[in-house]
Amino acid sequence: MRIHVLGCHGADCLADTTERPVRQESCGFLIDDSVLLDAGTVGARLTLAQQRRIRFVLLSHLHFDHIKGLPTLADNLAEGFEEPVIVAATEPVIQGLMDHVFNNKVYPNFFKLPDRERPVLQAHVLEPGKPLTLGHVEVTPVPVNHSVPTVGYVVKDRQAALLYSGDTYQTEAIWSLGRTIPGLKAAFVESSFPDEMGELAKKSKHLTPALFLKEFQKLGRPDLPVYAYHMKPAFRTQIEQEIRRLGIQQAAFLQEGQIVTL
Numbered sequence: 001m002r003i004h005v006l007g008c009h010g011a012d013c014l015a016d017t018t019e020r021p022v023r024q025e026s027c028g029f030l031i032d033d034s035v036l037l038d039a040g041t042v043g044a045r046l047t048l049a050q051q052r053r054i055r056f057v058l059l060s061h062l063h064f065d066h067i068k069g070l071p072t073l074a075d076n077l078a079e080g081f082e083e084p085v086i087v088a089a090t091e092p093v094i095q096g097l098m099d100h101v102f103n104n105k106v107y108p109n110f111f112k113l114p115d116r117e118r119p120v121l122q123a124h125v126l127e128p129g130k131p132l133t134l135g136h137v138e139v140t141p142v143p144v145n146h147s148v149p150t151v152g153y154v155v156k157d158r159q160a161a162l163l164y165s166g167d168t169y170q171t172e173a174i175w176s177l178g179r180t181i182p183g184l185k186a187a188f189v190e191s192s193f194p195d196e197m198g199e200l201a202k203k204s205k206h207l208t209p210a211l212f213l214k215e216f217q218k219l220g221r222p223d224l225p226v227y228a229y230h231m232k233p234a235f236r237t238q239i240e241q242e243i244r245r246l247g248i249q250q251a252a253f254l255q256e257g258q259i260v261t262l
Contacts, residue, residue, distance in 0.1 A: 001137075001160045001185075001262040004030040007041030008254035010192045010206075011065060013233035024233045025256055026065040029164075029188075030054070031155065034135055037164060042069030043076055045256070051076050056134040059089035060166035061150035062096040071101065074110035074120045084122035087111075088134060090141060092149040094123045126151070129173075142177055144168035147205045154178065160185040160262035165215070167192075167230065169205035175218035185262040188254070189216055190230035194238040206230070209242035216248065225250040227260070 007025030015022045026040025033050070036042065036057045043051065051073055060066055070087070077085065087094070102109040102121075110120040126132060128151060131140045136158075141151035144166050152166035152174045161183045165174060167190055178184060192206035201208045207215060216226050226248060231239045240253055254260075 001155070001157050001162065002032050003162070003260040003262070004033075005254050005256055005258040005260065006030055006045040007256055008229040008231075008258075009236070009256075010190075010230045010232040012041075015233055015236075023256060024236070026068065027230060028069055031137065031162075032157075035137055035155075036073075037153065037155065038066045039070040039073065040065045040068055041256075043072040044069075048076055052081070054085055055083075056086045056088060058134075058139060058153060058155075059087065059093050060152065060164070061146060061148050062093050062100075063148065063167065066167075067097065067101065070097075070121075071107045071110075074102075078110065078114060078120050081120060084119055086124050086134065087121050088124040088126050088132070088139070090128060090149060090151055091125050094125055097123075140177065142174040144174055145171040145205055154181060154184075156181070156183065159183070162262060163187040163219075165189045167206060168215075169202065169207065170211060170215065172218070175215065178219050179221075184221070184224065186225045186227060186260065187216065187219065188227045188229050191228045191239055191243065192230050192232055194235050195242055197235070209239055209246060212243060213246045213248065223249050225252065227252050227254050229254045 006028035009024040013024045015024050027038045028041035029037040033053045034055045126141045128143050138156045140154045144152045146167045153164045155162045161181045163178045191212040193201045195208045
């Protein structure tokens, strides 16, 4: 399984570095060139040819930073596409896209364009806890504890499995499932705010480094590679420092453009 990190932050920002400015962008992870896991960043990181290879889009929830690349993707694919892109998400997310995004007011309804019988996008409603095969991967959506209906995912191919926490506060079901997956090779776990902002994290239902550790420990796999993501750009350095101090064996921090191979 090859995961191309298009965006991995909790917001978009042009970050100053000692060498050159670096674009930090909202979450979007391209799996084996054909499955997009969350759609916060798509068009800004992929050529048109790469975008045309996407066959499935998995969405964790409706918050703007996880869906905002989807209209651009639909627009870019509207000419000359061969088959619809399947947008797979739970019912509240699909309904929210119809009501608030592709409603012919905020954006044209590409679930019906250019033709009702052959649209650019095709919705598929996921049932939490029920595995579904999309192309060459099996995905299982698992409800997590966020401020709107949200799922994390376990994504499996024949060789490996990835656990993706989605935006979450303290939760249980996804870790319970993760403990049962023999081929689990990595976990992507959100950590949005530093520990000193714990009250805001609680209210907005996100993790801090201290909670990141507690949640990861629920997997019972201390040697599993775990990648922090969804860090708010303003606090990335502080969050990294706090996680490093926790002594997690194989903790790492996702970066835009990175390739993770499982």
